[in-house]
Amino acid sequence: MWRDALLVAGKDVRIELRSRVALWQVLPFAVLVLVLFGFALGPGPTALRSAAPGLYWLAVLFSTVLATQRSVAIEAGEGVRDGLRLSGIDPAGVFLGKAAAVAIQLVAVQVLLGAGIVVLFDVHVETWWLALVASVLATVGLSAAGVLYGALSAGLRVRETLLPLLVLPIVAPVLIAGSRAWSAAVTGAVASGASWLKILGPFAAVYLAVGVALYGPLQETA
Amino acid sequence: MHLAVHFRSAVALTGRFPALSGVDLDVAAGEVVAVLGANGAGKTSLLRACAGLVAVTSGEAVVLGCDLRSDRTVVRRRVGLLGHDPSLYDELTALENVRFAVRAAGLGTDRVGSALDRMGLAGRLRRTPVARMSAGQRRRTALAVLVARAPELWLLDEPHAGLDADARAVVGSLVEEAAESGAAVVLTSHEPELAVPLADRVAVMSGGRIAELRSGCRGTVAPEGVLVALPRDDADVA
Numbered sequence: 287m288w289r290d291a292l293l294v295a296g297k298d299v300r301i302e303l304r305s306r307v308a309l310w311q312v313l314p315f316a317v318l319v320l321v322l323f324g325f326a327l328g329p330g331p332t333a334l335r336s337a338a339p340g341l342y343w344l345a346v347l348f349s350t351v352l353a354t355q356r357s358v359a360i361e362a363g364e365g366v367r368d369g370l371r372l373s374g375i376d377p378a379g380v381f382l383g384k385a386a387a388v389a390i391q392l393v394a395v396q397v398l399l400g401a402g403i404v405v406l407f408d409v410h411v412e413t414w415w416l417a418l419v420a421s422v423l424a425t426v427g428l429s430a431a432g433v434l435y436g437a438l439s440a441g442l443r444v445r446e447t448l449l450p451l452l453v454l455p456i457v458a459p460v461l462i463a464g465s466r467a468w469s470a471a472v473t474g475a476v477a478s479g480a481s482w483l484k485i486l487g488p489f490a491a492v493y494l495a496v497g498v499a500l501y502g503p504l505q506e507t508a
Numbered sequence: 509m510h511l512a513v514h515f516r517s518a519v520a521l522t523g524r525f526p527a528l529s530g531v532d533l534d535v536a537a538g539e540v541v542a543v544l545g546a547n548g549a550g551k552t553s554l555l556r557a558c559a560g561l562v563a564v565t566s567g568e569a570v571v572l573g574c575d576l577r578s579d580r581t582v583v584r585r586r587v588g589l590l591g592h593d594p595s596l597y598d599e600l601t602a603l604e605n606v607r608f609a610v611r612a613a614g615l616g617t618d619r620v621g622s623a624l625d626r627m628g629l630a631g632r633l634r635r636t637p638v639a640r641m642s643a644g645q646r647r648r649t650a651l652a653v654l655v656a657r658a659p660e661l662w663l664l665d666e667p668h669a670g671l672d673a674d675a676r677a678v679v680g681s682l683v684e685e686a687a688e689s690g691a692a693v694v695l696t697s698h699e700p701e702l703a704v705p706l707a708d709r710v711a712v713m714s715g716g717r718i719a720e721l722r723s724g725c726r727g728t729v730a731p732e733g734v735l736v737a738l739p740r741d742d743a744d745v746a
Binding site for chain 2: 290293297300301304305360363364365366368369370371372373374375
């Protein structure tokens with residue numbers, strides 16, 4: 287399973303590097319979301335600083351939808367889907383590999399957005415480890431949930447419009463817990479921030495486990 | 509005689525529509541069977557059923573000694589399917605596509621270069637992304653995947669389609685080599701003049717079943733009149 291996951295992740299990352307969809311679409315989109323929400327909130331530095339963690343995670347969520355749509359599109363052709371089913375690759379490995387490739391893109395998005403909120407909103411993180419742990423757990427959860435729901439919508443003609451409707455409500459806990467954990471990381475309130483990790487951790491674990499178990503049957507019905 | 513394919517009264521559905529309506533077919537190891545028939549006769553569905561991609565809902569369906577209903581995943585690893593829509597990633601090069609397919613099958617990559625050479629994909633062409641290739645070059649790349657994987661059962665859906673004369677000749681020799689190595693080959697075609705000379709037997713499909721089985725003329729010169737007239741369209745069958 288792990289060998290297959292590495293193979294699929296390598297293939298998806300290579301395809302992304304070559305198509306540059308993440309570079310030219312996902313990353314600019316994430317920054318645009320951040321800037322536009324900043325305009326909507328107005329120029330007050332206090333309001334921007336307090337809203338920054340929420341805006342950051344909202345931009346990450348929207349970017350997750352884009353990255354997932356792209357991940358699904360890679361395998362969208364009937365021939366490619368058949369090829370993957372005939373390849374002998376463990377479906378759990380396909381799931382983990384695709385989730386890893388989406389996670390790598392989300393890490394790039396978060397690095398850029400992190401720099402964005404520091405530069406644009408003058409945010410200074412007090413407790414870096416809390417922000418990092420929250421980001422890692424949220425990234426795993428978002429990529430696993432995104433790829434799982436991507437597989438659910440893969441065979442449908444309306445998948446591109448359906449996917450945001452499926453994914454965004456499901457990942458709302460990540461938006462809430464990620465924002466609160468980051469707010470705590472900014473203010474240095476470690477105890478309250480750490481409690482939100484208890485949502486992000488299980489979310490990631492559950493979606494990883496469900497994805498490993500269900501990706502195969504979903505691949506068959508797509 | 510070791511059977512690569514054993515179908516008895518095999519019925520398969522695609523959605524609510526019948527794809528196969530009681531197929532009886534045996535294909536021995538080392539044998540080449542050409543499947544002819546009009547559009548909608550069930551040729552592609554037969555190949556997809558053999559590959560375990562279309563579920564057989566009733567009847568017997570045994571491929572490479574495995575029951576398709578219980579061991580579908582095992583069968584899939586051992587067959588090679590060339591479909592209408594090649595199983596290729598557009599952004600990857602021919603070399604990367606074949607290498608990925610071979611690694612996915614758990615095989616070494618030592619045969620990748622020779623497989624690409626065999627299909628005439630040499631030099632810069634093998635480093636060209638598939639998206640920039642012509643339809644014929646894409647089909648050659650898909651065939652190179654099969655050559656590198658060397659499956660026990662080759663399922664070729666209109667393998668000559670979109671290929672130039674040279675590549676068509678290579679397809680013929682590939683089929684012959686696969687059969688000589690002990691693999692079974694089932695190929696569909698709308699061009700009897702290309703398919704019949706490759707085949708030991710010719711199955712004519714109509715209405716989702718085998719309407720007629722004839723002798724092919726593999727290794728011999730096709731006698732006058734052996735090329736089959738295709739039946740009319742079967743619009744009611746997937």
